[in-house]
Amino acid sequence: MPLSRPSPEPDEPALPASAEKGGAQPLAVAAPAGGEEDSAGGSADALDYPHQRIVFPQGLALDCGVTLAPLTVAYRTYGALNATRSNAVLICHALTGDQYVAETHPITGKPGWWDIMVGPGRPIDTERYFVICANVLGGCMGSSGPKEINPATGAPWGLTFPAVTIRDMVRAQKLLVEHLGIERLFCVIGGSMGGMQVLEWAATYPEHVVAAIPVATGAYHSAQNIAFHEVGRQAIHADPDWMSGEYWRQGVVPARGLAVARMAAHITYLSEEALTRKFGRRLRSGEALTYLDDIFEVESYLRYQGSTFVRRFDANSYLYITRAMDYFDLAAEHGGSLAAAFRRTSARFCVVSFSSDWLFPTATNREVVQALNACAANVSFVEIASDKGHDAFLLDEPDFHATIRGFLAACEAALSRPPRPPRARAG
Amino acid sequence: MPDTAPASVPASAPAAVPAPLVMPASGRPLSMRLDLQLIAEMVQPGTRLLDIGCGEGELLAYLTRYKDVDGRGIEIDMAEVARSVAQGLAVIHGDADRDLAFYPDDAFDYVVLSRTLQAVHRPREVLKQLLRISRHAIVSFPNFGHWQVRAQLLFSGRMPTTQTLDRPWYETPNIHLCTIRDFFALCADEGYAVEQWLGVDEAGRKTPWRRNRWLANLFAEQGLFMLRKA
Numbered sequence: 001m002p003l004s005r006p007s008p009e010p011d012e013p014a015l016p017a018s019a020e021k022g023g024a025q026p027l028a029v030a031a032p033a034g035g036e037e038d039s040a041g042g043s044a045d046a047l048d049y050p051h052q053r054i055v056f057p058q059g060l061a062l063d064c065g066v067t068l069a070p071l072t073v074a075y076r077t078y079g080a081l082n083a084t085r086s087n088a089v090l091i092c093h094a095l096t097g098d099q100y101v102a103e104t105h106p107i108t109g110k111p112g113w114w115d116i117m118v119g120p121g122r123p124i125d126t127e128r129y130f131v132i133c134a135n136v137l138g139g140c141m142g143s144s145g146p147k148e149i150n151p152a153t154g155a156p157w158g159l160t161f162p163a164v165t166i167r168d169m170v171r172a173q174k175l176l177v178e179h180l181g182i183e184r185l186f187c188v189i190g191g192s193m194g195g196m197q198v199l200e201w202a203a204t205y206p207e208h209v210v211a212a213i214p215v216a217t218g219a220y221h222s223a224q225n226i227a228f229h230e231v232g233r234q235a236i237h238a239d240p241d242w243m244s245g246e247y248w249r250q251g252v253v254p255a256r257g258l259a260v261a262r263m264a265a266h267i268t269y270l271s272e273e274a275l276t277r278k279f280g281r282r283l284r285s286g287e288a289l290t291y292l293d294d295i296f297e298v299e300s301y302l303r304y305q306g307s308t309f310v311r312r313f314d315a316n317s318y319l320y321i322t323r324a325m326d327y328f329d330l331a332a333e334h335g336g337s338l339a340a341a342f343r344r345t346s347a348r349f350c351v352v353s354f355s356s357d358w359l360f361p362t363a364t365n366r367e368v369v370q371a372l373n374a375c376a377a378n379v380s381f382v383e384i385a386s387d388k389g390h391d392a393f394l395l396d397e398p399d400f401h402a403t404i405r406g407f408l409a410a411c412e413a414a415l416s417r418p419p420r421p422p423r424a425r426a427g
Numbered sequence: 428m429p430d431t432a433p434a435s436v437p438a439s440a441p442a443a444v445p446a447p448l449v450m451p452a453s454g455r456p457l458s459m460r461l462d463l464q465l466i467a468e469m470v471q472p473g474t475r476l477l478d479i480g481c482g483e484g485e486l487l488a489y490l491t492r493y494k495d496v497d498g499r500g501i502e503i504d505m506a507e508v509a510r511s512v513a514q515g516l517a518v519i520h521g522d523a524d525r526d527l528a529f530y531p532d533d534a535f536d537y538v539v540l541s542r543t544l545q546a547v548h549r550p551r552e553v554l555k556q557l558l559r560i561s562r563h564a565i566v567s568f569p570n571f572g573h574w575q576v577r578a579q580l581l582f583s584g585r586m587p588t589t590q591t592l593d594r595p596w597y598e599t600p601n602i603h604l605c606t607i608r609d610f611f612a613l614c615a616d617e618g619y620a621v622e623q624w625l626g627v628d629e630a631g632r633k634t635p636w637r638r639n640r641w642l643a644n645l646f647a648e649q650g651l652f653m654l655r656k657a
Contacts, residue, residue, distance in 0.1 A: 376531055378499070383508075
């Protein structure tokens with residue numbers, strides 16, 4: 001791949017393949033009462049865009065003790081809710097993802113981040129399911145977050161925004177789901193931080209989830225993962241343009257620091273094999289080594305990743321969301337026992353890991369499976385063979401897609417089957 | 428596996444039932460190994476079952492569909508796990524030596540260990556786990572007391588290879604072989620009640636000598652047992 005012309009999709013490095021497919025057309029959904037629709041943007045910088053959103057004036061009580069009111073949740077939906085309201089699929093996005101799952105991104109102009117998974121005829125078939133995705137609490141695509149205006153001051157929240165947790169994100173999603181008139185989600189699915197939210201959903205709202213698909217994730221953030229995040233945060237803090245989080249005052253963004261944070265994080269999303277396959281030790285131009293030019297293709301690639309990221313992401317949001325991931329420890333929320341977290345769930349689970357993922361390796365995913373087994377939950381678990389690292393969940397992995405398709409079909413069949421008669425006791 | 432075969436869906440399958448997991452060509456799925464059919468016959472409908480070493484999930488698919496069994500599986504071969512899950516079966520990647528400890532007591536009515544016991548590292552511990560997590564354990568294994576095995580070792584002085592034990596010693600996964608009488612002895616030592624047992628041939632057919640331990644130990648290629656805690 002010639003690096004002078006960078007990859008068309010910055011978040012999906014290993015694979016240019018999915019770009020030609022048309023995304024799902026988002027359909028408007030009739031929203032029952034419960035909140036105020038607001039399509040006017042209230043944010044303060046160049047990323048300003050009238051995201052579809054809902055405002056909950058009563059707000060949300062956060063884990064940190066603060067009640068955030070009003071609460072704004074920006075979201076997108078695809079497909080149509082059926083008459084029994086039993087076909088809703090909630091997609092939880094990862095750290096730097098957003099609600100634009102299966103349509104052209106309004107800011108970057110790129111295809112939706114999970115176009116390959118979500119759309120007509122795709123594993124998460126928008127002709128079959130009503131797909132919802134919300135920008136996470138603390139995000140920067142229209143949901144309440146440090147970039148949004150604090151109504152009390154008329155200025156962006158910045159670092160005065162309260163600390164948020166994965167559970168807070170899930171509670172905000174629950175408000176949205178209720179607002180859309182959905183009592184029980186057919187499926188909650190997400191990878192990485194999205195997978196953390198899936199686990200949190202199953203633990204916090206066990207009776208509201210039929211099927212849960214945590215992908216490439218874990219029930220806590222490991223010390224190594226926290227360490228990588230800290231490198232990113234320190235890069236942002238070290239950028240003079242960060243200005244203690246009040247960069248909007250000067251009309252600047254800490255682009256340098258945020259780009260470095262992204263570059264460091266991006267390495268963790270790939271694998272050595274994938275980097276070798278894509279770039280090896282190739283030089284970008286010429287044969288001679290010079291010190292100052294970005295000589296290796298892999299360097300050029302990372303710089304490109306960093307520079308495109310800062311155009312769409314807010315540095316303070318990055319600080320808040322990485323913190324939320326670091327705080328996440330589902331077992332700790334349930335007296336130290338992960339099995340206790342899942343005790344009340346009747347959901348069917350499909351846990352998926354990728355063999356070359358070293359950010360959330362198979363062993364970490366397997367801990368979730370073992371906890372689910374400990375409460376005799378209905379769980380499938382598959383490790384997909386892939387050399388693409390953590391990002392494999394976003395890419396063209398046919399075995400992964402076949403797994404999701406098959407699992408969803410089986411859940412649907414189980415849902416439509418008449419309830420089981422009382423268990424016959426054998427022997 | 429999944430025999431995408433054809434046309435003659437059995438009359439017994441109600442139209443409303445979703446597409447069968449294993450498409451049968453007659454009343455029972457042709458693709459299912461005969462020994463699995465014998466196991467399926469031991470299982471009461473509407474029960475909870477764990478199939479350890481479930482392969483592509485033939486038995487699970489059959490029992491889910493025809494006996495309304497709430498079936499789970501464990502399989503060590505990832506490719507087979509992927510195929511099972513894509514079929515909609517609740518199968519996890521794992522192995523009997525390591526993963527049984529995570530299940531709670533009495534989680535299942537039946538746990539099935541088909542032609543796998545001889546390949547685990549600690550068969551005695553695995554059996555203990557089976558009867559901890561389940562009320563019944565259905566176990567099958569190749570019978571090392573079969574006359575061909577005895578004769579080969581006696582006359583050729585080489586490690587026996589038979590239809591059932593078909594790999595040379597240096598690449599067989601079978602590390603804990605036993606005879607039918609050995610297995611009876613272990614059950615007695617551990618205090619397990621043998622609820623049912625059968626001597627079966629390689630294909631999994633019941634054999635005429637299945638009721639006599641001594642004859643079965645000489646002529647049966649496999650033993651099939653259903654145990655419970657005494």
